[in-house]
Amino acid sequence: MRSEKNSRPSWGILEQDAVALLRARYWNNRKTLKKLLIDNAYFPIRISLKPPKGNAALNDISHFQAFVASWKSFCEKAENESKQVNVRWDNVTFRSLSEQMVPAYLTIPDISSLARILGDAEERQLRDWQSRIAYIFDVLPVELATGTVHPVSTTAERELFSALIANLETLSDFSESDMILLVKLIPQLHKSMGRGCYLRALPVIFVDTKFIEKNLKFIESITAAIIDPTANDMGLLNWLDCKNKPKDWLLVRPLCKKTTDSLGGLPLLRLSSETLLNFELPAKNILVIENEQSCLSLENIPDTIAVSGGGKNTSWMRASWLANKRVGYWGDIDSEGLGILSDVRSKLSTVIPLMMDSATVDAYRERMVNEPESVTREPVALNDHELMLFSMLRNGDFGSTRLEQERLPMDYVYEKVRLWAG
Known part of the structure; x- marks a missing residue:
């Protein structure tokens, strides 16, 4: 069953409907309201009350009577309350209804009047x-x-x-x-x-x-x-x-006694990307690890400091001091991880990827899961083998699309990292 409002004809806007229209169009629309507050040139606001045409009034005489009565009542209240709004009434002759005064337009002169009419x-x-x-x-x-x-x-x-x-x-x-x-x-x-x-x-x-x-x-x-x-x-x-307050804090962790001593005996510290651009870490080997938990699992790696938790933030790897270091990168084997590797290599061409190859995937394929979203654009700084792995992961050739670095057994990780560290 249709509601009373939906059963009304399209002509003859009643007072409550005009107020609702004004509230939605001019007050609740913050962009428009701010224009009205800033510049009085947007006034006066004039809205048509859609008076009936032809035989429309005769076809729904009860709505016509309600329409006229609504605006007569409005004008009386506006006069009593000194509301600076104006309803224009037109003298219209309808067939079978003779001459009638019909509300045609509502005019609102300023922001104060708009607020008063709304409530x-x-x-x-x-x-x-x-x-x-x-x-x-x-x-x-x-x-x-x-x-x-x-x-x-x-x-x-x-x-x-x-x-x-x-x-x-x-x-x-x-x-x-x-x-x-x-x-x-x-x-x-x-x-x-x-x-x-x-x-x-x-x-x-x-x-x-x-x-x-x-x-x-x-x-x-x-x-x-x-x-x-x-x-x-x-x-x-x-x-x-x-x-700017640093937002991209990275976890820095020395992985042997020598590098711990060189950092004042601190086993862990946080440094921003901006700091790392200019602060050379005192180690021959710099191991960049995507995930902090994987970083915390490592120890006793000679002459090595690990930097982790940056995710896609690789901006600090433009640092000139990295050119004199052996730098490794270890991340998840998925389209996003290979994308990050590509970003790293675009900043540091000598970076060495660790455990991000098809041999690692083949060895631990049963531990794979599906990547929530796959990177579709082909990374620009991968070598041929990495590009092939990227395509195979994206195509689902291994059954699943992600091998997380945390899923690799620690004996395998230590073997690869120590081999890289020399």
């Missing part, structure tokens, strides 16, 4: 935005003649207003203490003040640097608006001259 929740939301924006304009060193939400006059004011609206979601979530931190922070910022330090060491007072880290893009937008437009182009961290 109490939207009005409260708009007032909250107005209050927050007025506070920022009142406290920050940007002149503003009035404290309401509307396009402002000077270039700096317009840029700041646009930045706040663009970050409306962040602004809405700010607590009172967050608002105070924001207006205390912005006047302290100036270009290159970080002097090459990490963000957490930025010399600011009153404001904690975790607040900056959490709201980096928002602060960047405001900084660009009222201090220096290049903050947007450079990114706030670069503009401040702060280093």
Whole structure:
């Protein structure tokens, strides 16, 4: 059975349907709403109420009566509540119904009127935005003649207003203490003040640097608006001259007493890719291992330091100091593992792959599983044997498509690694 709403004709939009349309099209659509908040030129909004044509009204007289009554009631409420909206009524003559005044268009002049017609929740939301924006304009060193939400006059004011609206979601979530931190922070910022330090060491007072880290893009937008437009182009961290916090920590593990002693007796440490680009590890042999657990299983490998946990991150292997080392790479035997090997070789042509060959697959084929997703693009830096293995794995020639490095027995692993290490 069709609902009442679905059984209505396509003409004659009732008040509640117009409100729902406005909410969906203009308020709940954040991209459109931000345009309306920033630029009053998008007003007035005018929507057709789809008055009936021809014999349509006569064919559904009850809907016609409900249509007219709905907008008469709306106009009476709007007049009583001083809502600045306008319904245009047209004088239309219908056959068998004589002359009738019919609602034709609804016109909404500004953002405040839109909020009022939508309801109490939207009005409260708009007032909250107005209050927050007025506070920022009142406290920050940007002149503003009035404290309401509307396009402002000077270039700096317009840029700041646009930045706040663009970050409306962040602004809405700010607590009172967050608002105070924001207006205390912005006047302290100036270009290159970080002097090459990490963000957490930025010399600011009153404001904690975790607040900056959490709201980096928002602060960047405001900084660009009222201090220096290049903050947007450079990114706030670069503009401040702060280093990015390392995200790609690698596990570094010496595999013999000699290399442990050379690292101050540390059995394990974490270094970032950026650090490893410039810090030469004190060992003749550097063993790069895809999986950290496989790295932790090794010991007593002469003059060797293992680096693991990078996965697809092989950027540090451009390091010039690696050219003077014997470098091995050990990863899973699957399309992704061979793809990573290709990336490694493209950065270091002398790398030696370990246990990533068809002989290893043949020996332990029964331990294979299926790779969740297969790399389809052929890696560019594999040799002929590796390319053949890549194709056979991708085609399922071994029955399954992945031999994980953890599935290899340790006696086999030690034999291969010690042979490589000399």
